[in-house]
Amino acid sequence: xxxxxxxxxxxxxxxxxxxxxxVDVVFVIMLFFMVLAxxxxxxxAHNTKLPGTVQVENSDTPMPDEIAIRIEEDGQVYLNDExxxxxxxxxxxxxxxxxxxxxxxxxxxxxxxxxxxxxxEQAKYDRVIDVLxxxxxxxxANVTFQAGAPE
Numbered sequence: 173x174x175x176x177x178x179x180x181x182x183x184x185x186x187x188x189x190x191x192x193x194x195v196d197v198v199f200v201i202m203l204f205f206m207v208l209a210x211x212x213x214x215x216x217a218h219n220t221k222l223p224g225t226v227q228v229e230n231s232d233t234p235m236p237d238e239i240a241i242r243i244e245e246d247g248q249v250y251l252n253d254e255x256x257x258x259x260x261x262x263x264x265x266x267x268x269x270x271x272x273x274x275x276x277x278x279x280x281x282x283x284x285x286x287x288x289x290x291x292x293e294q295a296k297y298d299r300v301i302d303v304l305x306x307x308x309x310x311x312x313a314n315v316t317f318q319a320g321a322p323e
Contacts, residue, residue: 238286239274241267241303245294249303259299264306271310287315 242250247259249267256267278285287307291300307315 238288241287241289243289243291243295243299243303245292245296247296247299249299262298262302264302267303268306268309271306271312275310275312284314285312287312289315289317290319291317 240250240252242253244250249256249259249264251267251270256270257264274285289300289303304315
């Protein structure tokens with residue numbers, strides 16, 4: 173008795189690489205990009221003005237005045253190196269009155285008031301807030317902070 177060895181065929185059938193699903197995916201992606209391409213707006217012109225000289229109609233253009241407010245660590249407030257109020261007065265009435273007069277004169281002369289606040293590193297934040305409150309009462313909005321002492 174001889175045994176015949178037969179090779180059994182596996183139930184799995186190798187169908188090979190299926191291209192049809194890949195073609196479907198490529199068409200869907202292509203359709204997606206074609207639809208989006210219609211919504212892209214092309215910029216036809218970009219007008220740019222380069223810096224240069226401009227003729228000014230009024231030759232009496234007012235230059236802005238810059239005012240320095242310095243706050244020391246003891247709470248003393250200086251307006252252009254002149255002391256205002258004492259460190260114990262929280263409301264700063266003298267500074268507020270002076271700032272209101274500066275704002276009125278700047279409105280009359282059609283110029284802007286620029287305030288730069290120089291606060292000492294050891295100055296209390298409450299004092300800086302007091303100065304900002306005085307600026308608010310005077311309706312001055314152009315305020316900047318700078319580190320260090322004024323030059």
